[in-house]
Amino acid sequence: PMQAVLVAPGVKDRKVLAFNRHALKEKDAVAALMRSIAGSGVRSAFHVLDLARVLDLHARWHRELPDVRPYYAVKCNPEPAMLGALAALGAGFDCASRREIEAVLALGVEPGSIVYANPCKPEAHIEYAAQVGVNLTTYDSEEEVAKVKRCHPGCELVLRIKGPVNGDAKVDLGVKYGALADEVVPLLRAAQRAGLAVAGVSFHVGSGGSRTDVYREAIKASRAAFDAAEALGMPPMRVLDIGGGFVAGATFHEAAAVIKEALAQHFGDLPCIEVIGEPGRYFAETAFTLAARVIGKRTRGEVQEYWIDDGVYGSLNCILMDDYVPRPRPLAAGRPGEKTYASTVFGPTCDSLDTVITGYQLPEMSVGEWLVFHDMGAYTTGSGSNFNGFYTSDIKTFLAYCS
Numbered sequence: 001p002m003q004a005v006l007v008a009p010g011v012k013d014r015k016v017l018a019f020n021r022h023a024l025k026e027k028d029a030v031a032a033l034m035r036s037i038a039g040s041g042v043r044s045a046f047h048v049l050d051l052a053r054v055l056d057l058h059a060r061w062h063r064e065l066p067d068v069r070p071y072y073a074v075k076c077n078p079e080p081a082m083l084g085a086l087a088a089l090g091a092g093f094d095c096a097s098r099r100e101i102e103a104v105l106a107l108g109v110e111p112g113s114i115v116y117a118n119p120c121k122p123e124a125h126i127e128y129a130a131q132v133g134v135n136l137t138t139y140d141s142e143e144e145v146a147k148v149k150r151c152h153p154g155c156e157l158v159l160r161i162k163g164p165v166n167g168d169a170k171v172d173l174g175v176k177y178g179a180l181a182d183e184v185v186p187l188l189r190a191a192q193r194a195g196l197a198v199a200g201v202s203f204h205v206g207s208g209g210s211r212t213d214v215y216r217e218a219i220k221a222s223r224a225a226f227d228a229a230e231a232l233g234m235p236p237m238r239v240l241d242i243g244g245g246f247v248a249g250a251t252f253h254e255a256a257a258v259i260k261e262a263l264a265q266h267f268g269d270l271p272c273i274e275v276i277g278e279p280g281r282y283f284a285e286t287a288f289t290l291a292a293r294v295i296g297k298r299t300r301g302e303v304q305e306y307w308i309d310d311g312v313y314g315s316l317n318c319i320l321m322d323d324y325v326p327r328p329r330p331l332a333a334g335r336p337g338e339k340t341y342a343s344t345v346f347g348p349t350c351d352s353l354d355t356v357i358t359g360y361q362l363p364e365m366s367v368g369e370w371l372v373f374h375d376m377g378a379y380t381t382g383s384g385s386n387f388n389g390f391y392t393s394d395i396k397t398f399l400a401y402c403s
């Protein structure tokens with residue numbers, strides 16, 4: 001599998017720093033690698049992507065959900081090496097726009113392995129999908145049916161339904177997307193009238209939540225939509241897209257158990273349907289670690305204030321946009337019994353909103369030292385800005401294989 005990653009497009013032109021974690025815990029191995037990167041003269045914030053972690057997560061996905069093909073949600077983290085590794089492992093991709101489709105096709109992925117999973121698309125992007133042969137897209141409005149008919153009449157549709165939402169999800173996508181129960185039949189009819197095939201049903205239970213029973217309800221509601229299509233005399237649907245919302249760790253095991261049980265209960269009589277998922281956070285979140293450099297310091301009484309070279313307008317935008325709770329640690333190994341101080345950490349832009357954390361205990365640090373932020377892969381670099389001339393895209397990603 002390591003070879004698969006090393007020859008993956010998006011990875012092959014870049015150096016992968018192989019690293020043996022010996023008996024260390026994984027996070028320590030990444031920190032050790034970061035120390036060697038920082039010691040080699042790198043002077044600005046960087047991420048480390050641990051490709052071994054992506055491989056582990058992929059293997060785990062297949063162990064837990066062997067009959068569900070993952071279509072990685074590119075929006076979560078579009079790092080080319082991440083896409084290349086997943087492509088080499090045989091994943092499909094959920095793309096939301098022309099640029100995302102281009103990025104995935106550039107890796108040599110077949111257009112048939114892409115689902116254009118944005119229920120509301122600009123016409124020019126749909127025309128592009130038609131040109132390159134991406135022929136499967138989601139919808140949840142009659143207007144979208146008309147647009148797809150005009151711009152890509154050969155495209156198959158997937159009806160996005162609004163299932164139950166994970167109460168504690170970081171991002172509730174149901175506010176914006178998904179057909180309500182009483183809209184399902186009119187939307188199926190609209191596709192039927194337009195002569196567009198509806199290949200299946202999709203949902204998204206919300207991103208980053210911990211409840212797993214929501215998948216059961218959503219799968220049940222999906223079956224109702226399959227049955228509604230059959231009652232309308234439409235050709236049998238063949239795709240069930242269970243969306244994203246997965247998190248790595250014990251919750252994934254629970255979610256997988258619920259999904260397998262619900263599929264057996266509600267789709268057991270349709271063994272030929274293709275079940276796919278659109279995991280983003282599951283693959284990306286824990287695979288990336290950020291090191292940000294201390295670029296300024298001020299002492300006010302007992303409080304230490306620091307400026308670092310990444311912040312809420314950069315990859316740490318996840319603090320505002322994704323409820324990320326920063327728990328940074330100094331990269332330098334701590335000394336036993338070291339005194340800590342209530343500290344504030346600011347980002348580099350001139351906006352006071354650009355504050356990473358306040359009242360947080362840190363040992364005294366100096367300019368030029370580093371703070372490490374774990375689990376920095378989900379909705380971070382992809383949604384950062386160029387505010388104040390600090391370009392999120394300037395934050396380099398080093399590729400590691402911590403075996």
Ligand code: PLP
Binds near residue numbers: 245246
């Ligand atoms: N699929 C769609 C349509 C989405 O909008 C998103 C996230 O916004 C995802 C998948 C990925 O979700 P997650 O990162 O929770 O797996």
